[in-house]
Amino acid sequence: xxxxxxKTLILLSTIMAGSAYxxxxxxxxxxxxxxxxxxxxxxxxxxxxxxxxxxxxxxxLCHGQDVSKPGKHANTGKLIDPMAPSVNPxxxxxxxxxxxxxFRNCRWTLGRECTAQxxxxxxxxxxxx
Numbered sequence: 001x002x003x004x005x006x007k008t009l010i011l012l013s014t015i016m017a018g019s020a021y022x023x024x025x026x027x028x029x030x031x032x033x034x035x036x037x038x039x040x041x042x043x044x045x046x047x048x049x050x051x052x053x054x055x056x057x058x059x060x061l062c063h064g065q066d067v068s069k070p071g072k073h074a075n076t077g078k079l080i081d082p083m084a085p086s087v088n089p090x091x092x093x094x095x096x097x098x099x100x101x102x103f104r105n106c107r108w109t110l111g112r113e114c115t116a117q118x119x120x121x122x123x124x125x126x127x128x129x
Contacts, residue, residue: 025093025094025095025098026123026124026127028095029095029098029099029119029120029123030120030123032116033116033119033120034120036116037116038115038116038117038119038120039117041117041120041121041123041124042121042124043121043124043125043128045117045121045125046120046121046122046123046124046125046126047125049118049122049125050063050067050125051065054109054110054111055111057074057109057110058109059105059109059122061074062074062080063080067082067083067126067129068084068087068129069082070082071083083126083129084126085126085129086129091126092123092126092127098123102114102119102122106118106119
């Protein structure tokens with residue numbers, strides 16, 4: 001087996017493993033949000049929330065409209081890795097991190113915590129990117 005083929009197979013297996021973890025984490029969170037009375041979740045609503053302006057702030061302000069590309073924090077200028085699990089297999093794989101960042105970013109962007117419905121819609125949209 002050639003070195004190039006072996007490297008390609010390793011890369012693909014890593015991406016697929018990351019995708020499986022992301023699916024599991026998102027499924028667990030969506031189940032929890034459903035138990036809080038939210039749902040059904042839609043990618044369309046999540047994408048709309050991502051773009052919405054909330055007093056000069058939006059998810060896309062820092063993370064970008066194209067989540068397959070890096071973003072940049074509006075205040076600090078810090079680069080943010082792409083949010084799309086399709087190009088960043090580490091995204092949406094750690095439930096504690098997902099919950100922490102949803103909490104922080106909702107408060108920063110919306111000025112309040114996101115509802116279970118909003119979180120579920122955004123996660124549904126992001127998981128499809």
